Amino acid sequence: MGLVFLWPILLIVTIIGLFDTGSPIFVQERVGRHKKPFNLIKFRTMSVETESVASHLASRSSITKLGAFLRKTKIDELPQLINVVKGEMSLVGPRPNLFNQEKLISERDALGVYDALPGITGLAQVNNIDMSTPELLAKTDREMLDKLNLRLYFVYIIATATGKGAGDRVS
Template sequence: MIRFWDVLLSAMGLLLGGPVMLVIYLVGIFDTGAPLFRQERVGRDGRVFILIKFRTMPVNTESVASHLVSGNSITRFGKFLRSTKLDELPQLWNVLKGEMSLVGPRPCLFNQVELLESRNKKGVLAARPGITGLAQISGIDMSTPDRLAETDATMLESLSVRSYFRYLIATALGRGSGDQVRR
């Protein structure tokens, strides 16, 4: 049932959000020169997929987890995109393609070995990664890999359509604060 909602909501989001994404893309050309950010991430069962977001940092920024990046690396427009979560909109394409869910554990990088090991032990890698989830609305980021994996596992064990919508609504209301860049 959750996949049904993923497809429906991501298709609607892409359709209705298309004009907004076009404006963000055009402004992004002037902000960074390359408005879309593509990065290999760990997907379901440890498979590679290309995550798509709006770029919030200069093109040459090191490819590491958000908590390891300096807040000075974020552009002024990027700060706006991150604070409104509009940088996440292109991930609706990842959701529509089946690489992600709207709700699930945030997809990590392959160099986050400790997190991958902890998620593997707890069975989290068997799930489709998500744009938001319990860890994000609880303010837990990738700097605490064991705690994050435990929170992800807890969320997945009790994930229902009701909790799916609860996480989405909490994120839309601004509670999604995990994966923040350090100041």
């Protein structure tokens, strides 16, 4: 349903993104359920030359003007609805990390976080906990999964849609 209602926004951002970076869609291999790889789809918020690292390790100067707006409004996350439709992600779940984030993988693996589908948002995101604190993030992900119910599922979605959580930190 989200893709049906949001396609005009997706189209407009894609066209504007062509003028911003020349490549408006960003695809990156991430760790999925049971640690299987999948290609995460987002709108590009950083220059094309930016190294493929976790956001908290990237330079703030690599974020484009359009990218700053997309991150602030969380519009950059909308293409992940395609990942949800494909069954690779859920709307709510632990944010999918990169395969080079070994400490986070170890922490999440020990707590069984990879038994769940990764999500677009969740408890960590609405509480400004990002991948720069792997132990805290893994514990928060486990807490969310243990307590997740239908009410909390929608609480996290609404909190994200209304602007709670700052998104991934960039240095």
